[in-house]
Amino acid sequence: MAAINIQKLSKDFSGFKALTELSLDVREGEFLTLLGPSGCGKTTLLKIISGFIEPTKGHILLNGKDVTKVPPEARDTALCFQSYALFPHLSVRENLEFGLRQKKVPALDRKDRIADVAEKLGLGPQMDKLPNQLSGGQQQRVSLGRALVMRPSVILFDEPLSNLDAKLRDQVRLEIRRIQKDYKLTAIYVTHDQAEALAMSDRIVVLKSGQIEQVDTPERLYAAPRTGFVADFIGNANVFTGRVLPQKTPTIWRIETPIGILETGNNAGTEGAEITLCWRPENAEINDDGALGGTVTSKAFQGHFTDLMVETKGVPYRIQTSRTDVNEGDTIGFNVPGPSVILLENAQ
Amino acid sequence: MNRLRLNNILMALVIALAFIWLFIPFVMAVLWSLVDPSQPWTADKLLPPAMSFYRWVNMWQNSSLQPALLTSYTLAPSAAILSLLLAFPTSFALGRIAFPGREVAKTLCLLPLVVPPFITAVFFTALLYRLGLTAWRPGAIIFAHAVVFLPFSIRILTVSFETVRQDHIDAARDLGAGHWARFKAAYLPALRPGIYASLLIVFIQSIEEFAIAFIVGSPDVVTIPVLLYSALGQDYVRPNAAVLSLILVIPNVFLMLFLERLLKSANPTLASGKG
Numbered sequence: 001m002a003a004i005n006i007q008k009l010s011k012d013f014s015g016f017k018a019l020t021e022l023s024l025d026v027r028e029g030e031f032l033t034l035l036g037p038s039g040c041g042k043t044t045l046l047k048i049i050s051g052f053i054e055p056t057k058g059h060i061l062l063n064g065k066d067v068t069k070v071p072p073e074a075r076d077t078a079l080c081f082q083s084y085a086l087f088p089h090l091s092v093r094e095n096l097e098f099g100l101r102q103k104k105v106p107a108l109d110r111k112d113r114i115a116d117v118a119e120k121l122g123l124g125p126q127m128d129k130l131p132n133q134l135s136g137g138q139q140q141r142v143s144l145g146r147a148l149v150m151r152p153s154v155i156l157f158d159e160p161l162s163n164l165d166a167k168l169r170d171q172v173r174l175e176i177r178r179i180q181k182d183y184k185l186t187a188i189y190v191t192h193d194q195a196e197a198l199a200m201s202d203r204i205v206v207l208k209s210g211q212i213e214q215v216d217t218p219e220r221l222y223a224a225p226r227t228g229f230v231a232d233f234i235g236n237a238n239v240f241t242g243r244v245l246p247q248k249t250p251t252i253w254r255i256e257t258p259i260g261i262l263e264t265g266n267n268a269g270t271e272g273a274e275i276t277l278c279w280r281p282e283n284a285e286i287n288d289d290g291a292l293g294g295t296v297t298s299k300a301f302q303g304h305f306t307d308l309m310v311e312t313k314g315v316p317y318r319i320q321t322s323r324t325d326v327n328e329g330d331t332i333g334f335n336v337p338g339p340s341v342i343l344l345e346n347a348q
Numbered sequence: 349m350n351r352l353r354l355n356n357i358l359m360a361l362v363i364a365l366a367f368i369w370l371f372i373p374f375v376m377a378v379l380w381s382l383v384d385p386s387q388p389w390t391a392d393k394l395l396p397p398a399m400s401f402y403r404w405v406n407m408w409q410n411s412s413l414q415p416a417l418l419t420s421y422t423l424a425p426s427a428a429i430l431s432l433l434l435a436f437p438t439s440f441a442l443g444r445i446a447f448p449g450r451e452v453a454k455t456l457c458l459l460p461l462v463v464p465p466f467i468t469a470v471f472f473t474a475l476l477y478r479l480g481l482t483a484w485r486p487g488a489i490i491f492a493h494a495v496v497f498l499p500f501s502i503r504i505l506t507v508s509f510e511t512v513r514q515d516h517i518d519a520a521r522d523l524g525a526g527h528w529a530r531f532k533a534a535y536l537p538a539l540r541p542g543i544y545a546s547l548l549i550v551f552i553q554s555i556e557e558f559a560i561a562f563i564v565g566s567p568d569v570v571t572i573p574v575l576l577y578s579a580l581g582q583d584y585v586r587p588n589a590a591v592l593s594l595i596l597v598i599p600n601v602f603l604m605l606f607l608e609r610l611l612k613s614a615n616p617t618l619a620s621g622k623g
Contacts, residue, residue, distance in 0.1 A: 052518060072521045079522045085515035089537040098533065099523030150523065 003028045003154055003186040004049065009058035011044055011210075018044040019210040021058070026154070026188060031180055033189045033197040036207035037233070042190045043158060045207070049188060050156050051075045063153055073102075078147035082159045084139045086131040092142050093127045099150045117145045120179060137168045144176065148183065155180070157189040161196065173200055194234050198222070206230050227345050228276055237278040238317040239344070244273045252338070259312040260292040264341035276344040281307075281318040283340035286326065290333030299328050308332075377597075380590035403587045411588075412570050417595070420571045423486060423561075424554040427493035431550045432543065434494055435501035442502070443509025457502045468496055469559030476564060485569045489561055493554040500553070501546040508542025509535075541611050548607045552600050572596050 004026040011019040019041045026032050034042040047053040049060060051072035059068050067075055078099070086095050096117065100110045118124055121141045131139055140160060147155050157176070161169045177200050180187045191197055197204050198218040206213040206221070206229075214226045218234075225231035228239040242257035253268035254261055255277060268275055282305070294312035301307075301324070308319045308326060319334065326332060383389045384398035407413050441447075442454055460468065472492055482488045516534035525533060558573040565571065576592040579585055 050522060052521075072518070073524045073526065077522070079519070081515050081519060083513075083515050085513070085519035087516060087519075087533050087537070090533075098520070098525075102524035102526070102529055146519075146523070 003030075003063060004188075005059075005061040005064075006045075006049075007059045007061070009045070009048060009055050009060065011041075011048065011053065012056045017210055019048075019055070022210070022212060024205060024212065024215070026186060028186055029184045030202045031177065031187045031189065031200060033191060033201040033204045034207060035191060035194060035197040035204050035233070036213075037192060039209075040207040041210040042192075042207050044210075046079075046156055046158055046188065046190045049154070050077050050079045076153045077156055078150045078152040078154075079156045079158065080143050080147050080160045082162055084131075084143040084163075086139055086142055086146070088131050091128050091130055092123060092134070095131065095142055096123075096145050096149055099146060103150070113149045113151070117148050120148075120182065121145050121175075136164055137172060140164060140172055141175075144179070148179065148185075151183075152185075154186045154188060157187065157191075159191055160189075161191075161193075169196075176200070198234065204234075206233060223342075225278070225342060225344065228278060231278045231342065231344060236281050236318055236320075237342075238281060239276065239278040240315075240317075241274060241276050244268045244271050244275060246271050255341075258315045259294065259317065262336055262341050263291075264338040264343075266338070266341060266343050268343060278342050278344060279336045279340050280342075281320040284319045284321070284334045284336055286319070286321050286323055286332055286334045288333050290335045292335065293331060293333045296326055296328050296330050296332060299326065374597075377590045377594055380587050381594055383587045385587075403591050407588055407591045412575060413572075413592070413595070416570045416572050416575045419486070419569055420555055420573075423489055423493065423571065424551045425547075426490045427497070427554040428547045428550040430490060430494035431497050431501045432505075432546050435498055435505050435546065438502050439505035439509050442506040444512070454503075454506065457506075458499050460496070461499050465496075465557075466559045469563060472496060473560060473563045482564060485565050488564050489569065489571075492560045492564060493550070493557060496557075496560065497550045497553045500549050504542045504546045504549070505539070508539045512538040544607055544610050548603055551603070555600065556596060 004024075006022060006024040006026075009019055009022045010017070022041075022045065034045060036042050044053060048055050051067070051070060051074075055068065059066055061067065062076060072079075087098065090098065093114065096114045097110055100113065105113070118127060121144065123138070123141060123145060126134060126138055126142070131142065134142065140163075143160070160176070161172055164172060173196060176187075179185075189197075189200065201218055203215060203217055204221050205215045208229055214221060214230045216224075221230065221234050225234060225237070228237070231237035231239060240257040240259065242255040242262070245254040245256050245261065248254050248263065251265055252263055253266065254263050255268055255275065257277070262277070262279075268277075292312070294310040294317075296308050297311050297316070298309045299306060302320075305320045305322055306324055306326065308321065310317055310319050310332065319332075379396055379399075380389070381403055382399040382401070383396045384400040384402055387396075387398040389396040438457065442450060442457070469492075472495070476482050476488050476492060481491065512535050516538075517530060520530045520533045555571075556573055557571075558577055561569070561571045562574050562577065565574065572592060572595060576589055576596065579589040579592055
């Protein structure tokens with residue numbers, strides 16, 4: 001059974017449509033990420049799930065029960081805030097205990113649950129400190145712990161790592177994932193960071209202007225984006241429009257794009273059709289006899305690869321290569337292997 | 349180097365001014381209160397020729413100082429609490445609810461302070477008589493003080509309400525807190541300094557207020573300022589007035605220090621940025 005069913009959810013903020021007829025099922029025990037640029041409605045959706053915003057239309061079911069009108073204090077969800085929102089006048093222990101007291105959990109049970117979470121998160125030595133005596137990473141952990149002790153059906157994360165520095169972020173990211181698996185929690189995670197989404201999620205929901213653009217596993221989302229928006233938002237992509245040429249063989253389609261003719265085994269449709277396609281920068285193979293070619297306009301060495309901006313007939317695109325012998329101003333030839341050409345839906 | 353010197357000079361100047369401004373009047377009041385009636389303190393002498401506690405003892409035993417003290421120290425805390433209660437809903441609205449014209453409303457709430465207190469007192473008293481609210485005079489004074497000093501309370505509490513963090517309220521709610529628990533966990537720690545400050549300021553204002561207390565209260569209710577004005581006006585006994593003004597000011601100084609303490613102890617809750 002799905003932990004959460006979201007049915008045709010819409011939210012208008014005095015004329016601004018934050019969400020439009022959005023439907024989504026979240027499976028039990030799954031780590032689902034809501035990903036999108038700012039203003040795409042991901043935070044609004046999270047706040048509707050937690051109960052802080054009431055939708056204009058639509059329903060939301062938690063474990064099969066309609067909770068659309070249930071206020072946050074009575075909803076079996078727990079939210080991890082971007083700002084941590086720890087009570088500054090309460091010690092770590094009192095912060096962890098707060099929710100349990102509200103739910104009138106017996107004292108012995110409270111102690112057990114807090115001890116368990118404190119151990120899992122390594123908060124032992126911090127239990128009697130005030131939040132402002134803790135580092136950002138520790139505060140983050142207390143905030144996670146405060147949600148975990150509630151043992152909610154669903155745990156919600158509102159960009160919880162955005163206030164941490166890069167190194168710590170990687171570490172806490174793994175920790176959140178480990179704990180989510182340990183407790184077999186259903187988790188919904190909001191972020192605008194595609195790397196975070198790819199690294200943590202079972203499934204990713206890509207949102208754009210209040211609607212779902214695509215829902216899939218990280219691997220499939222990367223390999224087979226449905227639209228140019230998804231292709232470009234998850235990783236890098238060179239997106240082009242093209243026209244289908246007469247087929248070369250029954251299994252090879254040829255497409256004319258602004259940078260030259262691409263060949264692919266993917267069914268591009270009938271001759272003359274206008275299509276949108278993309279390919280990943282790392283899939284181009286630099287080769288002096290390549291079918292395509294361009295001039296390198298800039299070069300950035302990234303360690304394990306080199307990022308090249310290339311131009312063909314004034315059209316810029318990106319190529320990533322492990323070769324280090326290419327310089328700015330060079331003219332290079334390259335191929336885009338057929339399987340790497342991803343055909344997209346025309347609507348951008 | 350030059351800057352440091354300038355800083356030192358300015359600092360010395362500030363200390364000197366503070367000394368002239370605060371300390372000298374205070375010392376003068378103390379000295380005047382100790383003048384013994386046997387020998388007057390004339391302008392040619394630096395210190396009173398004879399000093400004793402006669403005035404203090406005399407005032408304590410032979411004037412209406414004792415009932416006045418009781419009256420003042422009953423009225424002032426009552427007015428402070430009433431003013432706080434009256435200010436609470438307004439401040440909540442001004443500090444936490446977004447509505448068109450909020451900034452204008454904030455200014456309007458402060459406007460009564462620009463009117464000279466005596467004018468407010470006279471007209472407010474007239475209004476109280478009109479409304480027939482003077483049947484119980486101490487009650488009328490409490491009400492009048494609470495209303496007249498309301499702008500202070502509203503202003504202070506509005507700022508406090510603005511410092512309450514929405515994510516704390518939301519977090520409390522998300523963890524299952526009802527209205528009271530939410531207030532205690534998210535609002536109260538941020539409001540506490542403002543509550544203390546509001547109570548203290550209205551208390552001090554009320555303790556020192558003369559016009560309303562005099563017009564509404566006389567002749568039954570006598571507060572310390574009323575006594576002080578009569579010592580200065582009717583009878584013009586400067587040593588007695590000095591005794592009274594010290595009685596007014598000394599508790600205020602202690603209250604001020606006490607408040608400072610409370611505000612300091614409440615500070616960590618405000619200071620923690622990401623808390």
